[in-house]
Amino acid sequence: MEKALWYLLVGTRGGTNRVRIIRALSERPRNANQLSEHLEVDYNTIRHHLDMLLDHSVVEKGGDDYGALYFLTDQFEHHREAFEEIIQHMD
Numbered sequence: 001m002e003k004a005l006w007y008l009l010v011g012t013r014g015g016t017n018r019v020r021i022i023r024a025l026s027e028r029p030r031n032a033n034q035l036s037e038h039l040e041v042d043y044n045t046i047r048h049h050l051d052m053l054l055d056h057s058v059v060e061k062g063g064d065d066y067g068a069l070y071f072l073t074d075q076f077e078h079h080r081e082a083f084e085e086i087i088q089h090m091d
Contacts, residue, residue, distance in 0.1 A: 001079040004056040005086050017041060018049050019087055022072065025059060029069040 009015040020039050024030060032050060036043040050070055053059040058076045061068045076083070 001057070001075055002082040002086075004058070005079065005083055008052060008056055008058065009083075009086050010090060012052075014049055014052075015090060017045065018053060019090070021046070021049055021053065022058065022076075022083065025070055025072050029062070029071045031063075031067055031069050033066070035070070 008018055017039070020041075021035060024035055024038055030038065032043060032046050035041075035050075036046045039046070050059060050061075053070075054061060057073050059070045060073050061070055063069055
């Protein structure tokens with residue numbers, strides 16, 4: 001998980017938005033539209049980042065399509081300390 005977090009947050013473009021998504025989901029589960037409105041980021045951009053986070057087991061989806069809620073995975077929660085360390089290294 002730590003390697004995946006380095007890749008997602010530092011190694012590719014969009015790391016800042018992914019951090020913002022993770023922080024928003026730490027507050028409470030949200031769907032893609034809610035994240036888009038809350039973060040003031042285009043809906044399609046949010047969906048792209050959620051797909052990346054899903055592929056790397058950072059978030060999981062509950063429900064179907066448009067209204068699906070996204071949650072942080074237990075696997076991510078076990079590595080939250082690594083997440084906090086990694087974001088300290090971001091510009």
